[in-house]
Amino acid sequence: MGLPETIETSRSCDWIKTNELKWFSWIVEKPQCDASFYAYRVSTCDSRAKRQVTYYWLLASPTDASKSSECQGGVDLPPSVEIDCEYAPHEAPVFKTVTAIAAVLAAVLVCMIGFVVLHRDSPIIKRSQYEFLVVMLVGGVLMCAATLLYAGAPTKALCGLRPATVSVAFTLIFGALVVKSLRVYRVFMSGAMKRVVLSTRTMFRILGLFVLVDVVILAAWFVVDFPQPALKLEEMAVLRGGSVERLVCQSSSFIFSALLIFWKTIVLFMGLYLSFLIRNVSTDFQESVWIFASAVVVLFGSVIVLPMAYLRSSWP
Numbered sequence: 661m662g663l664p665e666t667i668e669t670s671r672s673c674d675w676i677k678t679n680e681l682k683w684f685s686w687i688v689e690k691p692q693c694d695a696s697f698y699a700y701r702v703s704t705c706d707s708r709a710k711r712q713v714t715y716y717w718l719l720a721s722p723t724d725a726s727k728s729s730e731c732q733g734g735v736d737l738p739p740s741v742e743i744d745c746e747y748a749p750h751e752a753p754v755f756k757t758v759t760a761i762a763a764v765l766a767a768v769l770v771c772m773i774g775f776v777v778l779h780r781d782s783p784i785i786k787r788s789q790y791e792f793l794v795v796m797l798v799g800g801v802l803m804c805a806a807t808l809l810y811a812g813a814p815t816k817a818l819c820g821l822r823p824a825t826v827s828v829a830f831t832l833i834f835g836a837l838v839v840k841s842l843r844v845y846r847v848f849m850s851g852a853m854k855r856v857v858l859s860t861r862t863m864f865r866i867l868g869l870f871v872l873v874d875v876v877i878l879a880a881w882f883v884v885d886f887p888q889p890a891l892k893l894e895e896m897a898v899l900r901g902g903s904v905e906r907l908v909c910q911s912s913s914f915i916f917s918a919l920l921i922f923w924k925t926i927v928l929f930m931g932l933y934l935s936f937l938i939r940n941v942s943t944d945f946q947e948s949v950w951i952f953a954s955a956v957v958v959l960f961g962s963v964i965v966l967p968m969a970y971l972r973s974s975w976p
Contacts, residue, residue, distance in 0.1 A: 664688075667834035669730050670697070670718035672790030687729075695900065702904055705745035705813075709752045713899060714740045741898055748811045755811045766804040771795045784824040789843065791860055792836040795867065799832030808959075814889040818910035820882060827874050827920055834927050835870040839863040873923055881916035 664687045669676070678684060685691075697719075715738045717728040726737055748755045773794055780790040806825040809818055818846040843858045880886075890910040893903045911917070 667730070669720055679877060690730065690732045691734075694732035694737075695726055695735065697731045698737055700899065702743075705749045705752075707749060707751045707753070708744045709748050710756060711745055711904075713743060713904075738900065740845060743896060743898060743904065744780070746908060747813055750812050758811070760809060762804040762807050767803050769800045769804070770798045773801075774966075789840050789860070789863075790870045792840050792863070792867075795836040796833050797828045799836070801831035802832065814907055814909045816886075816888060818891055819887040822909065823881075823887070823917070823920065824878050827878065827924070828871065830924055831870050831874050831927065832867075832930055834924075835867050837868050838870070838927060838931045841870060841931060842866070842939055844938045845934055870927060874920070875950055877916060877919050877923065881911070885911045885913055885916065887911045 667683075667686055669683065669686070670685065671679075698715055698717050700713050700715045703714070705711055717727060717730075718723070719730045721729045723729040728737075748758075776785060776790050776793050776797070779785050785793070804824060806822070806829055809822050809825060812818065839858075840863075843863060846858055887909045888911075889907055891905045892908050892910065894906045895901065895903045937945060
């Protein structure tokens with residue numbers, strides 16, 4: 661009786677040492693194929709913002725790559741599948757579309773800035789406090805730019821610029837609305853004997869304090885726990901329990917993001933409260949309707965869209 665034929669296996673040396681009884685029978689008959697005999701590779705993001713997941717046998721047959729040379733029968737090699745990328749590549753059509761829309765909106769806002777400055781002596785624009793109209797429009801341009809920063813693979817610079825740009829843009833828009841409403845309130849609603857007109861300089865100081873809170877929170881965040889691009893394993897049902905590495909911006913704590921959200925909520929509700937107080941003032945001097953409409957949009961995004969996005973990302 662001669663020696664048994666040599667067998668080939670993809671198992672590690674440690675596994676062979678600890679599972680001698682299991683593989684000993686493979687000398688006589690190949691084992692049944694199961695998920696432990698194949699693996700998968702994930703491609704980079706393509707122009708459609710998709711990744712291709714391709715399965716392969718750990719030890720494929722030299723003559724037929726769809727068959728394994730170390731097992732027989734059992735399961736077949738799963739077909740390739742596509743999964744969504746965790747970010748939109750710059751060459752993706754969706755990014756190009758968003759870029760075009762953001763560019764058009766930014767151009768419109770810049771034209772509006774020029775219009776406001778050019779007609780700043782017009783009674784309606786003067787009553788609307790043109791300096792803060794310009795601030796709001798600048799915040800809008802900054803928000804358009806922020807949307808483009810969320811495309812592409814996360815980098816250290818992008819991980820810092822994304823929250824900083826959105827945060828400052830939000831404060832410029834809603835902070836300007838708050839100080840404008842505060843000025844109207846002090847002029848028309850403080851009582852005939854207590855009317856105090858806020859100077860433009862004072863209003864800019866108040867707005868500067870709002871932005872300073874952003875700067876302090878962001879500076880503390882970036883010094884203590886700068887968000888870094890990191891690989892995060894995400895289990896996916898389409899991969900039959902397998903996991904995929906996702907490149908995301910990650911901090912060790914949610915505290916600073918929570919502080920920013922809390923501060924934005926305060927600014928938002930200050931604007932809502934003041935808009936309610938001055939709701940009966942002439943529309944030439946106040947923007948209660950626009951403040952309320954803007955707040956509803958932001959609240960919808962915060963209360964509905966964000967939780968849905970979180971649940972979607974955490975769903976197996």
